[in-house]
Amino acid sequence: MKLHHTTTVQASPKEVWQFLQDTRAVVACLPGAELTDELENDRYGGVLRIAIGPLKMNYNGEVDVLRRDAQTRELEFAASGRDRRGGGSVRADVRVGVANAGNGTSRLESVTDLQLTGRIAALGRGVQDVSNTMFVDFSRRLADRITTGTAEVGPVHPATATATSPGSGPELSGAAPVARQADRQASVSSEIKLTQLVVSVARQRLADMFARWSEKLRP
Secondary structure (H helix, E strand, O other): OEEEEEEEEOOOHHHHHHHHOOHHHHHHHOOOEEEEEEOOOOEEEEEEEEEEOOEEEEEEEEEEEEEEEOOOOEEEEEEEEEEOOOOEEEEEEEEEEEEEEEOOEEEEEEEEEEEEEEHHHHHOHHHHHHHHHHHHHHHHHHHHHHHHOOOOOOOOOHHHEEEOOOOOOEEEOOOOHHHHHHHHHHHHHHHHHHHHHHHHHHHHHHHHHHHHHHHHHOO
């Protein structure tokens, strides 16, 4: 499944590109995502929690950053994960680009090649609808963090990381507890929004299906 998203961010291309180098801060902008480990060679361990109607998926996996091109402001990475309860797997090859949109704003574009197995794969177009909502929320959070300074902007260096409680993974020194709390609250809010979206899509599809059946049954 190919996913293509484009949005405008109220920040300059330089600011957006600089922010994208801070993997922990970027992950904090993605609804339901949590960075749990910082591995070597620009690889990271993490968790992605998604609730789509009755389906609740918890993917454990890794993200491998393949390319960071400061000249073209393009970022490529591969992410893969498996549901903790054996509900399927996900793999995504993603290319993200930042371009000048004029008047001090940026155009953020992402192209994703998504492969799904298990229960979530049966949702079909619903997955695309949900991904659209997630991307919009991600872009809004990214712009908020850049403009309000609620996250440290800069590359992640393991040497500057300090350990937290066991099992919670490393954390950048100086991270704000208030920001982390806001991320958790926003994650819950995003989960609710995703659920509402899927219910709306399902309702419309049922209405279309009944309409087709009624046309076939007419004498």
